[in-house]
Amino acid sequence: MKKTLLLVLIALALVLAACAPATASNPNVMPGGNMPMDINQITTATPGSMMMDNPEAAHMMEPITAPNVQPATESEGGQPLEYRVEDGVKVFELTTKAVQWEILDGVTVTAFTYNGTVPGPMIRVTEGDQVRVIVKNELPVPTTIHWHGVEVPNAMDGIPGVTQDPIQPGETFTYEFTAKPAGTFMYHSHYEGDVQVSVGLYAPFIIDPREPEANPPAVDKALMLSEWRVDNGLTYAAMPMGGMEPNYFTINGKSFPATETITVKKGDRVRLRFIGIGQFIHPMHLHGFPFKIVATDGHPVPEAAQLTKDTISVAPGERYDIEFVATETGQWMLHCHILHHTTNDNVEPGGLMLIVNVVE
Ligand SMILES: [Cu+2]
Numbered sequence: 001m002k003k004t005l006l007l008v009l010i011a012l013a014l015v016l017a018a019c020a021p022a023t024a025s026n027p028n029v030m031p032g033g034n035m036p037m038d039i040n041q042i043t044t045a046t047p048g049s050m051m052m053d054n055p056e057a058a059h060m061m062e063p064i065t066a067p068n069v070q071p072a073t074e075s076e077g078g079q080p081l082e083y084r085v086e087d088g089v090k091v092f093e094l095t096t097k098a099v100q101w102e103i104l105d106g107v108t109v110t111a112f113t114y115n116g117t118v119p120g121p122m123i124r125v126t127e128g129d130q131v132r133v134i135v136k137n138e139l140p141v142p143t144t145i146h147w148h149g150v151e152v153p154n155a156m157d158g159i160p161g162v163t164q165d166p167i168q169p170g171e172t173f174t175y176e177f178t179a180k181p182a183g184t185f186m187y188h189s190h191y192e193g194d195v196q197v198s199v200g201l202y203a204p205f206i207i208d209p210r211e212p213e214a215n216p217p218a219v220d221k222a223l224m225l226s227e228w229r230v231d232n233g234l235t236y237a238a239m240p241m242g243g244m245e246p247n248y249f250t251i252n253g254k255s256f257p258a259t260e261t262i263t264v265k266k267g268d269r270v271r272l273r274f275i276g277i278g279q280f281i282h283p284m285h286l287h288g289f290p291f292k293i294v295a296t297d298g299h300p301v302p303e304a305a306q307l308t309k310d311t312i313s314v315a316p317g318e319r320y321d322i323e324f325v326a327t328e329t330g331q332w333m334l335h336c337h338i339l340h341h342t343t344n345d346n347v348e349p350g351g352l353m354l355i356v357n358v359v360e
Contacts, residue, residue: 060194060237060239060241061236061243061244063110063234064098064109064110064111064112064195064236065110066097066098066139066140067140069099069110070099070100071099071100071102072099072100072101072111072113072116073116074117075102076260077119077120077121077203078119078120078121078122078203078204078224078252078253079121080121080122080124081115081121081123088130089130089131089176090125090129090130090131092123092131092134093136094115094133094134094135094136094145095114095116095135095136095138096113096114096137096138096139096143096189097112097113097115097116097139098112098139098140099113101113101117101200102258103118103228103250103253103254103255103258104257104344104350105258107230107248107344109199109228109230109235110199110234110235111199111200111235111253112139112196112199112201113200114203118200118253119200119224119252120200120201120202120203121203122203122204122206123187123203123204123205124205124207124208125179125206125207125208126208126209127179127209127210129179130176130177130178130179131175131176131177131178131179132174133174133176134172134173134174135173135174135175136171137167137168137170137172137173138170141169141192142167142169142191143166143167143191143201144159144160144164144173144189145158145187145190146188146189147175147177147205148185148186148317149183149186149297149319150177150179150185150205152175152177153177156175156176159190160190166191180207181207181298181299182207182209182210182298183207183295183297183298183299183300183319183321184204184206184222184273184295184297184298184319184321185204185205185206185207186202186203186204186205186224186319187202187203188201188202188203188277189202194237194239195237196237198228198238198239198279199228199237200253202224202277204224204273204275206273207298217269217271218264218269218270219262219268220273221260221262221271221272223251223252223272223273223274223275223354224252224253224277225249225274225275225278225284225314225336225352226249226250226277227246227250227280227341228246228248228249229245229247229248230247231247238279239279240280246278246280248344248351249278249282249341249350249351249352250351251353251354255352256342256344256351256352256353256354257349257350261354261355261356262354262355263359264326264356264357264359265358265359266326266327266358266359268325268326268358269324269325270324270325270356271294271322271323272321272322272323272334274318274319274320274321275314275318275319276314276317276318276319277317280316280338280341281313281314281338282313282314282336282352283313283336283337283338284312284314284335284336284337284352285334285337286310286324286332286334287332287333288326288328288330288356288358289310289324289325289326289327289328289332290309290324291308291310291312291322292307292308292309292322292324293306293307293312293321293322294306294321294323295319296320296321298319311337326356329358329359329360331355331356331357332355333353333354334353334355334356335353335354336352
């Protein structure tokens with residue numbers, strides 16, 4: 001009995017000896033050992049406090065403004081951009097400007113755009129084409145364009161302070177490169193991208209293969225997924241940050257039910273090119289039909305490796321080309337499966353949904 005008590009006392013002494021110096025010498029150990037941190041010391045960052053602590057962050061929290069912003073004159077984004085040919089070069093013209101863009105009946109955002117639409121116009125060329133894009137900046141802030149996934153020369157990559165000077169308000173800059181490889185790409189701002197990309201400076205860039213496809217799909221659509229924050233009629237850049245979370249979600253610049261309905265004939269093969277350009281992941285789910293993933297980030301997936309799925313998570317910056325055969329008539333939903341993303345300002349249904357309407 002005495003022996004047991006002695007052993008217990010020795011063990012206790014050893015434990016105390018091991019703990020005490022650690023607490024005293026290690027500044028990472030909180031006073032009180034393993035006690036949780038004082039709850040009053042835990043603070044949640046609010047936009048206001050971040051602005052006070054870090055003036056550099058202010059640009060992220062201010063509403064989007066520009067002088068004399070006019071309502072958009074076009075209502076559909078991502079439409080093919082006309083070009084002219086000069087000495088064998090396909091020449092495209094873009095103007096960056098702020099417009100009032102309607103994402104939903106009665107909900108209008110102040111958007112930074114290419115040529116006045118969200119997304120900006122689709123540039124569609126053929127692999128090997130020489131491409132020149134003349135960019136005039138009519139925004140009140142500098143900008144640049146990055147050709148996301150396209151294999152351009154370094155000087156054309158659009159990184160301010162690294163590969164080029166920012167394009168100042170009123171200035172023009174010319175990008176020129178060979179279009180390669182074939183696939184689904186995009187172009188977007190790379191200047192204060194956390195703000196400029198979130199509020200509309202993005203567009204699809206499609207490079208068709210030099211050898212035309214033997215069996216092209218009946219329907220081929222690019223769908224750009226993004227988010228918005230609208231508060232008291234003001235537009236903010238949505239981002240995964242306290243107080244800046246989105247409350248609207250758009251496919252090609254529109255929230256359901258303003259999203260495009262894709263009408264196809266029964267038996268048609270349909271290709272959808274998902275492009276993640278927002279700051280959130282969107283697991284896109286198709287009702288009615290399994291689909292195959294035929295390309296990832298612009299690069300074809302060999303047939304033997306093509307997964308068959310009904311949901312595909314599209315992360316920021318990613319592209320997935322999917323194909324399915326519309327074998328049954330009906331109105332089939334395509335929607336994000338993070339179900340808050342299918343709401344408009346917290347009211348369902350809305351956001352990232354569209355209807356695939358299969359007709360006889
Ligand atoms: Cu989503």
